[in-house]
Amino acid sequence: MSVLKIENIHKRFGKTEVLKGVTFEMNKGEVVAILGSSGSGKTTLLRCINFLEKADAGKIYVEGVPVFDAQSKAKISAGQIRKNQLNFGLVFQSFNLFPQYNVLDNVMLAPKLMAKERKDYKANKSEILAEIKKDAIEMLTRVGLEEKLQNYPCELSGGQQQRVSIARALVLKPKVLFFDEPTSALDPELTGEILKVIKNLAMNKTTMIIVTHEIEFAKNVADRIIFMDDGVIAEDGTPEEVIDNPKNNRTRAFLNKFNELR
Amino acid sequence: MASMTTWEIVCNLFEGFYQNGLIFILTLIMAIPLGLVITFGSMSNFTPIKILPKFQPIKWVSKTFVWIIRGTPLMLQLFVVMYAPGMLFDIPIKSRMTAVLIAFVINYAAYFSEIYRGGIESIAKGQYEAGQVLGMTKSQVFFKVILFQVIKRITPPMSNEIITLVKDTSLARIVGIAEIIMSAERFTKSGLIWPLFSTGIYFLLFNGILTLLFGYIEKKMSYYN
Numbered sequence: 001m002s003v004l005k006i007e008n009i010h011k012r013f014g015k016t017e018v019l020k021g022v023t024f025e026m027n028k029g030e031v032v033a034i035l036g037s038s039g040s041g042k043t044t045l046l047r048c049i050n051f052l053e054k055a056d057a058g059k060i061y062v063e064g065v066p067v068f069d070a071q072s073k074a075k076i077s078a079g080q081i082r083k084n085q086l087n088f089g090l091v092f093q094s095f096n097l098f099p100q101y102n103v104l105d106n107v108m109l110a111p112k113l114m115a116k117e118r119k120d121y122k123a124n125k126s127e128i129l130a131e132i133k134k135d136a137i138e139m140l141t142r143v144g145l146e147e148k149l150q151n152y153p154c155e156l157s158g159g160q161q162q163r164v165s166i167a168r169a170l171v172l173k174p175k176v177l178f179f180d181e182p183t184s185a186l187d188p189e190l191t192g193e194i195l196k197v198i199k200n201l202a203m204n205k206t207t208m209i210i211v212t213h214e215i216e217f218a219k220n221v222a223d224r225i226i227f228m229d230d231g232v233i234a235e236d237g238t239p240e241e242v243i244d245n246p247k248n249n250r251t252r253a254f255l256n257k258f259n260e261l262r
Numbered sequence: 263m264a265s266m267t268t269w270e271i272v273c274n275l276f277e278g279f280y281q282n283g284l285i286f287i288l289t290l291i292m293a294i295p296l297g298l299v300i301t302f303g304s305m306s307n308f309t310p311i312k313i314l315p316k317f318q319p320i321k322w323v324s325k326t327f328v329w330i331i332r333g334t335p336l337m338l339q340l341f342v343v344m345y346a347p348g349m350l351f352d353i354p355i356k357s358r359m360t361a362v363l364i365a366f367v368i369n370y371a372a373y374f375s376e377i378y379r380g381g382i383e384s385i386a387k388g389q390y391e392a393g394q395v396l397g398m399t400k401s402q403v404f405f406k407v408i409l410f411q412v413i414k415r416i417t418p419p420m421s422n423e424i425i426t427l428v429k430d431t432s433l434a435r436i437v438g439i440a441e442i443i444m445s446a447e448r449f450t451k452s453g454l455i456w457p458l459f460s461t462g463i464y465f466l467l468f469n470g471i472l473t474l475l476f477g478y479i480e481k482k483m484s485y486y487n
Contacts, residue, residue, distance in 0.1 A: 050395055051394070052391055052394065052395070078399065082397045082399065085394065085395060085397050086397045088395070089395065090395040092388060092391070092392065094388055096386075096388035096389060096391065096392035097392075098389065098392070098407050099411065099486045099487070100410045100411060100414075100486055109396070109406065109407075110396035110397055110398060113398060113402050113406065114397060152485065152486045153486070154486050154487050165392075168396065169395075169396075172396065172397065
């Protein structure tokens with residue numbers, strides 16, 4: 001069964017229709033890269049799936065369970081919204097770390113707040129907190145930041161900040177982890193360290209959707225590439241199919257432009 | 263009165279300054295939280311907060327209130343609070359101090375609310391979104407992520423406003439509170455002018471201490487940028 005299924009998502013901002021009916025599904029452990037020129041709707045799609053924008057039409061299912069239905073009038077409780085939200089993790093282009101907390105606290109904040117709602121929190125407080133800390137340090141070690149636990153975000157490079165934000169998303173164990181152009185705000189020499197982390201996650205079968213402009217990277221790391229154009233999916237297939245033998249004219253034009261730039 | 267020693271005059275002025283200090287501290291304690299309530303009113307349709315319901319009239323009422331309070335002199339507001347209840351509704355205000363505090367709290371809450379609003383609106387949307395995708399509730403995002411960043415940003419303008427409040431307390435004399443300037447003026451009537459001029463020292467010292475305090479707070483919060 002698919003872990004994520006998107007059905008006919010539409011979204012408009014004022015008069016501009018940004019998403020004109022996007023449908024796809026993905027399996028557990030799959031890594032999907034979304035390519036497309038600026039304005040094709042990649043980021044809006046990610047934001048709609050992550051409930052940062054409300055789609056005007058369409059449905060979203062996680063493991064077959066509907067988590068969003070634009071037509072439904074039923075009121076969803078705040079608790080349910082959060083539960084739906086936690087199916088997904090999102091790594092932003094601009095990191096969005098919390099500047100007043102150090103690296104470790106950035107990663108631990110959400111798990112700590114969530115633990116407070118557990119019924120056994122008062123009884124086992126110290127064990128629960130120790131567990132959260134252990135998980136957080138483990139994640140930060142995985143992204144190579146075990147030396148930086150006590151540093152504040154402003155003391156880190158962009159690449160390090162982005163790795164903290166990946167650890168912060170991972171520690172909540174999302175079913176699908178989304179990346180919104182994770183290297184676009186970074187210097188070329190810093191993108192490598194992020195791509196390495198993502199590649200590592202891919203090898204560990206983390207289910208991911210990556211919006212990126214790094215075509216070479218997408219080809220290397222993704223099992224599947226979706227090419228978006230003008231609010232719809234223009235092409236969807238293996239990297240070989242989409243990048244090496246594009247069927248769609250727009251895909252071809254987009255890839256040619258990239259090749260010319262190199 | 264002319265027979266008072268210098269020390270007695272200084273002590274007398276100090277008693278007057280106690281009134282200024284009292285107005286200052288009580289205004290601060292009440293206006294700081296009230297300002298936040300007005301902010302939530304003015305920002306009731308600001309999506310990341312929405313602590314009050316999204317209801318246009320609330321925003322409209324708050325904005326009009328701020329406009330009136332900021333748009334008229336505090337001295338006039340003092341007169342209105344002091345005399346209007348008695349003249350219009352036949353319920354005179356019994357304590358002058360109560361009238362002064364009502365006027366000061368309302369006035370400063372309106373100013374504080376605009377400083378808060380500026381601070382809250384200056385926090386990047388990404389901070390709210392990061393909190394949301396990490397599964398935090400709206401109030402957790404506000405209290406655990408946003409509030410501290412707002413406090414750091416508004417400390418300099420708040421210091422400014424609070425120092426202005428110290429000096430504004432002397433306006434209380436117009437409704438007959440024996441604050442320091444009123445106390446000092448009594449000496450001028452008997453030909454003694456220095457006590458009036460010396461009141462500046464009390465204000466300077468008090469504001470000097472506040473300046474050091476705010477500087478310390480700003481430094482404490484400067485561990486990140």
